[in-house]
Amino acid sequence: MLEDKIKPQLQDESINDSLIKGTRSLEDIYQRSSVVVCKPEGYEEAQQNPEWQKAMQEEISMIEKNCTWELIDKPSNKNIIYVKWVFRTKLNANSTINIHKAGLVVKGYTQIYSIDYSDTFSLVEKMDTSRLLFVVAAYKNRKVYQLDVKSAFLNGILQEEIYIEQSTGFVI
8 A cells, every 4th residue: 555655756757867978877786785793792603603613613722822810819919801703704705705704802891900900902004004105115116915814913011910811612
């Protein structure tokens, strides 16, 4: 009933439905946008999928390889920083799955300034820096390569001792 009222309005000849040059119709966009990537909400869901299990194991292996921490008994007088798993699916240009990535990240909001830490630092790349790099490379006729780092660690020397919990599923 409602559709019968709407159809005559849509067929009004005074409305110009031609697309602006360089644009696509919504119907075309919806037909091409059929990629759905599901990622797990947490460890419990990820452990049921072999691809995510492999991604988590690779992350733990890199942490162990880089000697990121040493396992000790939990101190009673120190704050413990909790961790969680973060999951990401990288896609190829044709929207097929390239790799499943799992990252173990700390929940830093449990720390107290001047007790657990005194300074913070986050390495962030600015787009202006990348643009300058590309301009210089183009000007000097140099090749620019893309590199996908499997696991990146900042090698900063901490003055404080920090204690984190063991990750779910990898408790020794």
